[in-house]
Amino acid sequence: MLFAQITLNGLLLGGLYACMAMSFSLIWGVMNIINLAHGSMMLLGAYVTYSLHVRTGIDPILTMPVSAAVLFVLGYSLQKFVFNRAAMRSIYMTLIMTFGLDMMLINLNLALFTADMRSITTWYSGLALDIGGLRIAYTRLLAFVIALLMAFALYYFLKVSRTGRAIRATAQDPRLARVVGIDAARIYGVTFGLGAAMAGATGSLITVVYVFSPVIGDSFTLKSFVVVVLGGLGNVPGTILAGVFLGIVENLVSGFIDAGYRDAISFCLLILILVLRPNGFLGKSSYAVSRA
Amino acid sequence: MPFRAPSSQSAPAAPDARRSAGGRRTLLVALTLCAALIVLLLAPFHVSLYWQRVISMAFMFATLAQAINLIAGFAGYPAFGNVVFFGLGSYAAAIVMVRGGSFALGIGVAVLTSLVTVLLVGPVLLRLRGHYFAIATVGLNEMVKALASNWGPLTGGGMGLSVPLPPWGPAESAQVFYYLLLTTMVGSILIAAWLKVSRLGYACRAIRDDEVKAEAMGLRTTTVKTAVWALSAMLTGVVGAIYAYWFSYVEPPAVFDMLIAIKFFVMFLLGGAATVFGPIVAAFFVEFVSTVIWSNLLHYHLGVLGLGIVLIVLYMPHGFMQFVRDRGSLLAVLFKPKG
Numbered sequence: 001m002l003f004a005q006i007t008l009n010g011l012l013l014g015g016l017y018a019c020m021a022m023s024f025s026l027i028w029g030v031m032n033i034i035n036l037a038h039g040s041m042m043l044l045g046a047y048v049t050y051s052l053h054v055r056t057g058i059d060p061i062l063t064m065p066v067s068a069a070v071l072f073v074l075g076y077s078l079q080k081f082v083f084n085r086a087a088m089r090s091i092y093m094t095l096i097m098t099f100g101l102d103m104m105l106i107n108l109n110l111a112l113f114t115a116d117m118r119s120i121t122t123w124y125s126g127l128a129l130d131i132g133g134l135r136i137a138y139t140r141l142l143a144f145v146i147a148l149l150m151a152f153a154l155y156y157f158l159k160v161s162r163t164g165r166a167i168r169a170t171a172q173d174p175r176l177a178r179v180v181g182i183d184a185a186r187i188y189g190v191t192f193g194l195g196a197a198m199a200g201a202t203g204s205l206i207t208v209v210y211v212f213s214p215v216i217g218d219s220f221t222l223k224s225f226v227v228v229v230l231g232g233l234g235n236v237p238g239t240i241l242a243g244v245f246l247g248i249v250e251n252l253v254s255g256f257i258d259a260g261y262r263d264a265i266s267f268c269l270l271i272l273i274l275v276l277r278p279n280g281f282l283g284k285s286s287y288a289v290s291r292a
Numbered sequence: 293m294p295f296r297a298p299s300s301q302s303a304p305a306a307p308d309a310r311r312s313a314g315g316r317r318t319l320l321v322a323l324t325l326c327a328a329l330i331v332l333l334l335a336p337f338h339v340s341l342y343w344q345r346v347i348s349m350a351f352m353f354a355t356l357a358q359a360i361n362l363i364a365g366f367a368g369y370p371a372f373g374n375v376v377f378f379g380l381g382s383y384a385a386a387i388v389m390v391r392g393g394s395f396a397l398g399i400g401v402a403v404l405t406s407l408v409t410v411l412l413v414g415p416v417l418l419r420l421r422g423h424y425f426a427i428a429t430v431g432l433n434e435m436v437k438a439l440a441s442n443w444g445p446l447t448g449g450g451m452g453l454s455v456p457l458p459p460w461g462p463a464e465s466a467q468v469f470y471y472l473l474l475t476t477m478v479g480s481i482l483i484a485a486w487l488k489v490s491r492l493g494y495a496c497r498a499i500r501d502d503e504v505k506a507e508a509m510g511l512r513t514t515t516v517k518t519a520v521w522a523l524s525a526m527l528t529g530v531v532g533a534i535y536a537y538w539f540s541y542v543e544p545p546a547v548f549d550m551l552i553a554i555k556f557f558v559m560f561l562l563g564g565a566a567t568v569f570g571p572i573v574a575a576f577f578v579e580f581v582s583t584v585i586w587s588n589l590l591h592y593h594l595g596v597l598g599l600g601i602v603l604i605v606l607y608m609p610h611g612f613m614q615f616v617r618d619r620g621s622l623l624a625v626l627f628k629p630k631g
Contacts, residue, residue, distance in 0.1 A: 034423050085606060091422050092370055092561055097605045099554050103598030111591065218550070222434065225427050264438035267431035274428055275416055 005134055006255040007248055012140040014247025016205060018240040019147035020220055021227035022154055023198035029234035030171040030191045033083060034091070036098040038224055039217025040105035041196050045071055045203025046212050047113050053120050053207075060120050061142065064204040068197040075196025079189045102217065109214035119211040139208040146205060148240070150198060155236045167191050171234070219263070226270045332474060336467050344466050346583050348538075351473035352531055354575035356552070357559035358480035359527040364557075365565035366487055367520050368500030369418065373429030375553035376436050377406045377525040381532025382547045383440055386453040389537070399533045406529030407522050414518040421503075430550070437548035452543025455536050469538045476534065477572065480527055484568045487520070496520050497566070555582075558601055564610060 020042060027035050035041075045067035052063045078101070083094075122139070129136040158164040170177040170187045178184055206212060223246065231242030246266060254262045336344050356378065364370045384405040385398030393401075417428050440447045447453065458465045487493035495516040498506040507513050536542050559578050563570030581600070585593045 028423075032423075034427070082602065082606070091426065092364070092557075092565075093605050093609060095370070095372060095423075095426060096554070096558055096561055097602055100598040100601030100605070103601070104595045107592060107595030107598065110594075222427075222430070226431075229424070229427075258442060260442040261438055264435045264442075267435045267438075270431045271417070271428055271435075274420055274424055 006251050010248035010251030012144040014244030015144035015147040017227050017247050018243025019151050020202045021224040021239050021243055022151045023195040024224035025228045027195040033094045037102040037105055039220035040102050041199040042203035042220055043217050045200030046207050049204040049207050050118055060207045064201045067200040067204045071200030072193040072197035076189045076193035079192035084185055106214050117211050117213045120207045143205045143209050226266050230273050336470050341466055348470045348473050350576045350579040351477045353579055354572045355477045355480045355531050356556040357571035357575045358484055359524045360556050360560045361571045362524040363521045366496040370426045371429045372426040373433035376433035377528035378532040379548040380405050381529030382536035382542045385533035385536045386455045386542045389455050395537055402529040402533035403526045406525040410522040410525045414521050415514055418517045433548055437544050441544040455540045457540050
């Protein structure tokens, strides 16, 4: 029973991991940028939700469009004015630059919202569904469902819509994309904006599940990375599967071995997968760039 | 995408004019180096303890930046998580000294630990490239950090370890560490200078420019990469050991701190990859700037440093040395023969 409960909690957490990894994967796969500011962008979204909730009492879930919009503007302008100019040159530059960005965002969050740990308590926070002795917290269930919905929405957007197809085309070959009339610079802007928006919306989701402060962003970034590598860059079903897998493994390790080894285990997994199956679980990618 | 080595001669000139200019340049460089060394050797007698500490810190980071230059600059493998060897070195020294070993033994064990770690993980991790290698090394750092935080009996766990204090008074102790770190830095410069002209160095650059071709030419790429990473790791480990004795306290979040890694990575990038003096000059520059920012803008130093990094990448993507070279070497401007 304990085993089932822990696995279930891991599964629900995994949905969030999958969602945060999706936007990370999008930016990485299309532009070859490892966005080290990913976690801080999520936290910015979380703080947008937090301020709205404190001022107006609005439900955190309903603020998701707002934080997504704020982050979209931020992401689009960053790509347009900063990354398009410099960071596409080499991986050293992208890593360093996004880390500089991360430092600025952490400082911004610290200055605006202080280092206090925050969380949001809604009217349904303490309630849980009871299925044959297994307890499912409503907040986690809600976060899980919305996270998966967002992940699938992104998947279909990329697959079906005109912009989505342009994004995939640009990821595969920016030069040929230009030949058929796609404005690559604009697509990069939209992609980064979209990735940031989704990070912001995920940030809104975590406010009901996690206790957060401006300095915990790095762990989200690293987890996103692990999930993307496990699932295969650009492979959406793989990413979702990997997110759920990581959530379950992490919960089992901290439940049955030692919570202190939780992160170590996820990195062991990371290195194992990198060496044994460099293309991820499912081994096939849908929009990843071949350069790496 | 690896860095291209900055071309040493950018201005086309007549052969003998170039030779005499080159000769003059070598002389100037040698004179500058001697002057710098003398100034640094005498400095502890003329500056306050505070500045002595700041300069010692600059030595430390200069060595770390040079160490990352060996693997990332020469061989093109961005070992982003190289700070793991800093942590390993400081823990190795701390553990030895807590059990009554001498500082020299501590340094020896630190070097050995770094070497063994690279020999164990190097051949595996060095199969990865680019982003994957970079983040895998970060993962290695996180793993070792988790191990250090949880292996209580050996490492003291999250409480950290208190290293026995040096037997000297504060002023002498500051001088000892000053000279120790200065020596380490000079050593790191010599290693880089040697690598620049040695077979191993050429092999590294061949790998950086095109690994497949290098392998086709018969280079044992894995051996070369592991060797140069081991060199970088041992240097980083030595600095870690000195740090442990200097600060007399180690704890996992302090010595496995990714911010340290970022700092020396920025210094290395700013200095220019695969140059001998670039990372050193950049380390001094960054260390002094960040000290000034820290002491004047305590609440915003993180943001200001971040902004600085972004601006550097935007406007000096090929580093400090190349930035100066592109604008007609400062030396050349200052010492241009008349007419």
